[in-house]
Amino acid sequence: MTVWVYRDGKIVLRHDAGGRQGDNRSSFPSPLVSRMESYDSPVDDRSISSWRQRDADMKRVDAVDPRDLPQKPFEERRARNARLRAAERDSKFEWRDPD
Numbered sequence: 126m127t128v129w130v131y132r133d134g135k136i137v138l139r140h141d142a143g144g145r146q147g148d149n150r151s152s153f154p155s156p157l158v159s160r161m162e163s164y165d166s167p168v169d170d171r172s173i174s175s176w177r178q179r180d181a182d183m184k185r186v187d188a189v190d191p192r193d194l195p196q197k198p199f200e201e202r203r204a205r206n207a208r209l210r211a212a213e214r215d216s217k218f219e220w221r222d223p224d
Contacts, residue, residue: 128139163174166182173179183190191199 129136130139163172166173168182168186173182
């Protein structure tokens with residue numbers, strides 16, 4: 126959308142208005158740098174140095190990294206197991222001899 130502004134008594138395009146201050150960002154995208162350190166694949170000892178290589182290596186053997194999965198199901202299972210253990214601990218069955 127074209128935006129016009131009134132500058133120094135003239136109507137000009139907003140991006141052509143000189144003296145723009147505050148926003149000095151470039152219109153070019155900045156590159157993102159991966160901070161992944163290279164490691165040897167546990168599958169075939171190839172060097173893995175990018176996220177794409179990691180994903181391809183894991184896909185090749187149908188591996189899943191638990192950090193890539195949503196944590197909610199793991200937390201729910203942990204809570205459910207804790208409740209079951211607490212219930213089991215509180216209601217232990219004891220054999221009694223009838224008197």
